Amino acid sequence: MTFLICVAVAIVRVKDLFAVAMLSGIYGLLSASLFITMDAVDVAFTEASVGAGISTLLMLTTVAMTGRTEHYVRHKPLLALLVVFVTGALLIYATLDMPYFGDVLAPANLHVAPRYIQDSMREIGVDNIVTSVLASYRAFDTFGEVVVIFTAGIGVLALLSFTRRPEDDAEISSDNISMHEQNMIVRIVSKILIPFILLFALYVQFHGDFGPGGGFQAGVIFAAAIILYAMLFGMGVARRAINQTFVQLFAAVGVLLYGMVGVASMLNGGNFLDYNVLSEDPVAGQHLGILIIELGVGIAVAMVVIIIFFNFADRIDISKHKADKKI
Amino acid sequence: MLAHLPVLQVLLPLMAAPLCLFLRRPYLVWIFTLIVSGLAFLISISLLQQVMVSGTLVYEMGGWSGPWGIEYRIDKLSAFLLLIITAMSTVILLAAQTSIQKEIPENRQIYFYILYLFSFTGMLGIVSTGDVFNVFVFLEISSLSAYALIALGKDRRALWAAYQYLIMGTIGATFILIGIGLMYQMTGTLNMDDLARRLPEVAQTRTVFAAFAFFIVGVCLKLALFPLHLWLPNAYAYAPSIVTAFLAATATKVAVYLLIRFTFSVFDLSFSFTALPLQTLFVILGLIGIFVASTAAIYQKNVKHLFAYSSIAQVGYMIVGYSIGTTMGLMATLLHLFNHALMKSALFLALGAVMYRIGSVQLSSFHGLGRQMPFTMAAIVAGGLSLIGVPLTVGFVSKWYLVLAAIENGWWPVAVLILLGSLLAIIYVWRIVEVAYFKEPVAGTDGVREAPMALLMPVWLLVGANIYFGVDTRFSVDMAQAAARSLFGVSP
Amino acid sequence: MMILGLYNYWIVVALMMIGLYIVIAQGNLVKKIVGLNIFQTSVFIFYISLSKVDGGTAPILAEGISLYSNPLPHVLILTAIVVSLATTALGLALVVRIKEAYGSIEEEKIQMKDDQEC
CATH class of the missing domain: 1.20.120.1200 (NADH-ubiquinone/plastoquinone oxidoreductase chain 6, subunit NuoJ)
Incomplete structure (x- = not known):
């Protein structure tokens, strides 16, 4: 402290x-x-x-x-x-x-929380209580959270995106290639590393039921792998590998996936985001629901972080480029 | 499907926003947004009817009840606010495409509509929810999109205004977050209804007092209550016209809603008005706000600035009505909420039309505009008259009730001051009229014509509403009265 | 006892205030955002402090453990962290645009340039 x-x-x-x-x-x-x-x-x-x-x-x-x-x-x-x-x-x-720090009898620990601790296993069947609360009891907040990050992504796009001219693109990427040729060892090591990072992201994504982790963290890790790639191999190469429109649409898909789970439970006769009705067995339904919404969160977050990073980096490229030209 | 309406109200625009990305053409996106907003308006009408007939609606998200899950709780006040927000949004959107075409580059128009929908969603979410943390989440959705929307303005000062708003808004939101945390610490719950039940037990603690104080300050930042209003004038002045119209008609209203919701429903009134000298404080701040902002409005050169300051003054009126602390006072506030939304959206949309033709809203470019754009200027004059509170307009109705409420409570000086405030409004509205009707047009502006129908129609729709609800006050007064009574616990 | 029991909260308050001070008093736009971050992070620490229970463990159900720390604040803060990331991203995007438009990221210089225009 x-x-x-x-x-x-x-x-x-x-x-x-x-x-x-x-x-x-x-x-x-x-x-x-x-x-x-x-x-x-x-x-x-x-x-x-x-x-x-x-x-x-x-x-x-x-x-x-x-x-x-x-x-x-x-x-x-x-x-x-x-x-x-x-x-x-x-x-x-x-x-x-x-109430003092760590007090077991503080009101916050006595009122709502005990139900989560005692009943979440029976009602939801997930070891990690944080995941149960996040993805089921208070799933609507989490939906809001995904929307917030998506809003930020769109906001950054609205502020920083611009229609690029192809000739700019070519020049910039050629600069980058010459710049990045030098770090051969780093590139090889990271080339080996990136698949593992992606794998780790998937692990975190689906392991949230048992240990810490979940869609958000997985999304960030996934995006980190892509960003690493972009930094080492140059923005131009990364941009060719990852289509911007595609990324934007996928971010939207992530948000929609989350929402669709809610709509599906409404169609099955439950309330919005009531996973119990998704399957014959309520606990199985909860599992299914949490799995899909976490996936939605993961996709949306990964794509938005990529959008944000790429738009920032693009701006730098452009401004540097202009500066170079002036000189 | 009827049972799902409370969530659909928020869900519809929320889900529609990401879908916009798939449509790809600004024109299609506009049509789509307009339809969504229109549907939301229909839902809010239906919700209002349900609430009037069967009382408060509760909707449990995920099927988890009460304090464990998040619930939506729509009472008369929420339903009234939902109606205002959706109605304003729909009318303003009618004009959006034409105005946006001029003010925002084409490749950003789709993002504009998405952000608009999110901002809309956020406000609806704040009004519907019955969970304090959910309020914070939706507050951030609406504010983040509002920052980005303001930054889309053409002038570079829009960026600076948006940045300042972002800093102030985030401080406000974090204050609210601290308040929520302290409340949670003392009660262990986040559900408004549950909080209302459990707070009285701990009401005497210093922690709850601080929670209340943080919450109020946070909301007042969002509300732009004097002296926390500094972000507002520039944000309104440099944002795209449509955004100004939308935010002016809705954003401060939502903040007023939050203030009322927390002081009446979460903390009960006896606590709210005794813990802090809130009543005196708010009356004084409200009145100072009216005078300082109205005086500032008189000296503005930019007409958007002028009306932005007038908005701060109007917030002052709402706060004065609120702090009278009687059913009558609250009713006047709610009535003014509704009426002010009508006036300001009409005025700012009309300014949007001026912007469309002239590309500037400096007072100096209004010379002779009364002859060149007769319908637009007539709308501005009508809106201005309403702002002053001339009989037969909505402005008169709300001022009338406000003064009545003050007198009923024996607050003579306040009633007099409210009327004096209106005199200032006459001065700043007159300045525009003088320039537009009694000055010769500037040389070289002969080509200026009347604004296109797509802009004029929504403007006159709103002006019509200003006059209609100023004459036939049954709907607005009844609604405001019912909502105010239900908050005071008087069964209707 | 009182000092020990509340010490944690006091540190948090101090952190919050440093953050808030940076936001208000510093003129550099990037630094303001950093300050905002510190302010928000300290609020997160406050929430997490609420949830700590003496002798409790992380709220992941396991055999033989009956005392867990309170999971609810954790969930709230997960959401709040994401919100703060969103704010930071948007704020910095604005800073980038302001730099392009004004050529400076100092509050005073920007204000000066604006005043000249008016």
């Missing part, structure tokens, strides 16, 4: 944005390990892949484009300090009546 504070303070002080981005990655990693010590393995997994992985990657990409030094102008720190101080004081005030 003390480490976290150090990192956070460092972020305030450091002016080199590149370092700030790295520090925020470290911050994500530290909080992920903190989550493990607090028994939240699923959350730790996700935070590690998002906080230390994707977010940092995006920040680095942005910093690469916008320049790494910050012009340090201090302005209105008094007002900011005041706001922060009042908010902080209110929060500290709030903690005074809180």
